[in-house]
Amino acid sequence: MGSHRRLASSGFRRGAAALCVLSAAATALGAVPAHAAPHADTRAEVDRLYQEAEQATQAFDKAQEQTDALRREVHDAQDHIARQQARINSLREQLGALAGAQYRSGGLDPTVALLFSDNPEDYLDKATTLDRIDVQQAGRLRELSSALRDLAQERSETAGKLAELEKSRRAVVVHKRTVEKKLARARQLLDALPSEARDAYDRASRDGGIGLPDLTGAVAPDARAAAAVAAAQAALGHPYVWGANGPSGFDCSGLMQWSYAQAGLQLPRTSQEQRFAGHQVPLSQARPGDLVVYRSDASHVGMYVGDGKVIHAPYPGAAVRYDPVGMMPISSVTRP
Numbered sequence: 001m002g003s004h005r006r007l008a009s010s011g012f013r014r015g016a017a018a019l020c021v022l023s024a025a026a027t028a029l030g031a032v033p034a035h036a037a038p039h040a041d042t043r044a045e046v047d048r049l050y051q052e053a054e055q056a057t058q059a060f061d062k063a064q065e066q067t068d069a070l071r072r073e074v075h076d077a078q079d080h081i082a083r084q085q086a087r088i089n090s091l092r093e094q095l096g097a098l099a100g101a102q103y104r105s106g107g108l109d110p111t112v113a114l115l116f117s118d119n120p121e122d123y124l125d126k127a128t129t130l131d132r133i134d135v136q137q138a139g140r141l142r143e144l145s146s147a148l149r150d151l152a153q154e155r156s157e158t159a160g161k162l163a164e165l166e167k168s169r170r171a172v173v174v175h176k177r178t179v180e181k182k183l184a185r186a187r188q189l190l191d192a193l194p195s196e197a198r199d200a201y202d203r204a205s206r207d208g209g210i211g212l213p214d215l216t217g218a219v220a221p222d223a224r225a226a227a228a229v230a231a232a233q234a235a236l237g238h239p240y241v242w243g244a245n246g247p248s249g250f251d252c253s254g255l256m257q258w259s260y261a262q263a264g265l266q267l268p269r270t271s272q273e274q275r276f277a278g279h280q281v282p283l284s285q286a287r288p289g290d291l292v293v294y295r296s297d298a299s300h301v302g303m304y305v306g307d308g309k310v311i312h313a314p315y316p317g318a319a320v321r322y323d324p325v326g327m328m329p330i331s332s333v334t335r336p
Helices: 016-030 034-104 110-116 135-192 195-204 223-234 252-262
Strands: 279-281 291-294 300-306 309-312 321-324 330-335
Touching: 034 135, 223 252, 223 300, 223 309, 252 300, 252 309
Parallel strands: none
Antiparallel strands: 279 330, 291 300, 291 330, 300 309, 309 321
């Protein structure tokens, strides 16, 4: 059996869920009290950086998804090529054994060795050659010829996919660096603010609840949702890590995906996809385990855990924590 070299796994495991940092931070910064007005220019610059990082993140996500899909396709194609090459080798051995036996018995002209070249179909088309081989050999030769054509086509297609994969991987690197550069600059600006302004930023991201329905007393709709809530609670205190989906660090949708995986359900990777990973319910009917998706672009997601609170991974520098369900504008509530 032939073999092939497996492609190395990408070191860039980042998800669209990283968009949560953009919405959470922008919301928080926009709510800084009036006494922080002298830092308005800094807040505006941070807002701009987060907006640009969001655009780069969307491009990153697209490139990363394409890279993952292409990597799987190339892996499958290389596996199939290896099996096809093994089949061809076996056919050649069978034909060689048949020809050798016939030659030794005087029933085959030595020129039949030409049939075992890389293009045996050329010889099948020659009646004078066909007169010298039996039906069994003719069938094996046609099978070999077909296998060789298929192998050549598969190798050509795989070469094209490898070129696409390399192009996509380069795009991933470019978008990753862009996002990280902008997030680092935003963090630098925030760190330069006085402690009171930074504290106000953190408090603003944890405000919410005005005008919301009474959500007390709700219970999980089933054992799976309860298990997902328990998993999310076990992640409390773990750091926000851009693009991570556990178990030591999380971004917003990575936490949702990991928590439900512990409960036996595979959610999509991004907050936009998670929005449709189940049926949507009114906020007034939210139950523990439901996914609360924020802002119109679905760029942030948390898990409702009851008593008007969610567990979520807020933004870089913050740990997984409880916050009010109304901390940001709610787009939808999804029950997986």
